[in-house]
Amino acid sequence: MILIVPANPLRPRRPDEHFVAEAEAARAAGFQVAVVDHDALARGGDVRRAVASVSGTGAAVYRGWMLRSERYAAFAEALAERGVVLRTTAEQYRRAHELPGWYAALAAVTPASVWSRGSDQADLDQARVALGAGPALLRDYTKSMKHYWDDAAFIPELDDAVAVWTVASRFLELREDDFVGGFVLRRFERFTSAEVRTWWVNGDCVLIGPHPDSPNERPSVEVDLESLAPMIAALLGPPRP
Structure with missing residues (x-):
């Protein structure tokens, strides 16, 4: 290897x-x-x-x-x-890597999400209406701009079309040529515990560790690996020999 x-x-x-x-x-x-x-x-x-x-x-x-x-x-x-x-x-x-590819397999354990197939305002409006009123996070198929939270990530209310496009415009400005696929709108949810990262090999979780943004925090509950395992296996398909 x-x-x-x-x-x-x-x-x-x-x-x-x-x-x-x-x-x-x-x-x-x-x-x-x-x-x-x-x-x-x-x-x-x-x-x-x-x-x-x-x-x-x-x-x-x-x-x-x-x-x-x-x-x-x-x-x-x-x-x-x-x-x-x-x-x-x-x-x-x-x-x-791209949210539209993995969303169906993990929809039961991730915030509700909709996406566009481009970066036009009309495309974003269709996604905005589809997800419905309420707060959301904006990203593209692969990445958010969470370090620009108020300007290019968090949308307090999807019903406010002008505010949504303002956030999206700033997102496009920051991502420039790195923009991938289209806009993704994800229903905003608050974490109830510390964020962790899991590492999987051939459908088995081999490591659980803290998120780099919060290396000293630990979750207050255990990760339910038993329910996640079949979802991960379905996502990646048969393992390579």
């Missing part, structure tokens, strides 16, 4: 400092570690050159910064030409 991580921009033969600990742990466990030029992958540059330092063949796992689905597909194709096969296929990545 090969662990692929982004290269350090200043020392391209070494892992990015954010992934050094994981790279070292992988090597200690007997895995091969390779680095790729994430910036080139993200901007749609020379993909073959971006993966040129990946040696060896066989299965690989990418642990790195987010890529657009089409960029990940090109990344996977370039690796396949070198005999390296990412365990997460391009189709699986898009399904898990």
Whole structure:
């Protein structure tokens, strides 16, 4: 197994400092570690050159910064030409990465959501009416701008079409060329406990950890893994060998 991580921009033969600990742990466990030029992958540059330092063949796992689905597909194709096969296929990545791909599988455990297929105000209005009155969060298919909460994320009332478009316009301004797919409106709900992240492999939860925004907080209730497991399995489909 090969662990692929982004290269350090200043020392391209070494892992990015954010992934050094994981790279070292992988090597200690007997895995091969390779680095790729994430910036080139993200901007749609020379993909073959971006993966040129990946040696060896066989299965690989990418642990790195987010890529657009089409960029990940090109990344996977370039690796396949070198005999390296990412365990997460391009189709699986898009399904898990973009909200319209995973929403149906997880609708029972996530806030009600609707989305548009573009960035026009008319498209957003249709989604706004479909979700109905009340507060909501705005994002695109892959990302919110939660650090601009009042300007580009939180919508106090969906019935206020002018206010909704004001938030959406600021969102588009901030996302620029990184905007993916269309607008997503998610019903606003307050957390009743600390946020956690779960890590799944072949339908099994292998790790539960704190969210990076609240590393010292712990949930007041246990995560119901038994009910989540079949949903995650249905989302990703059969595991790769």
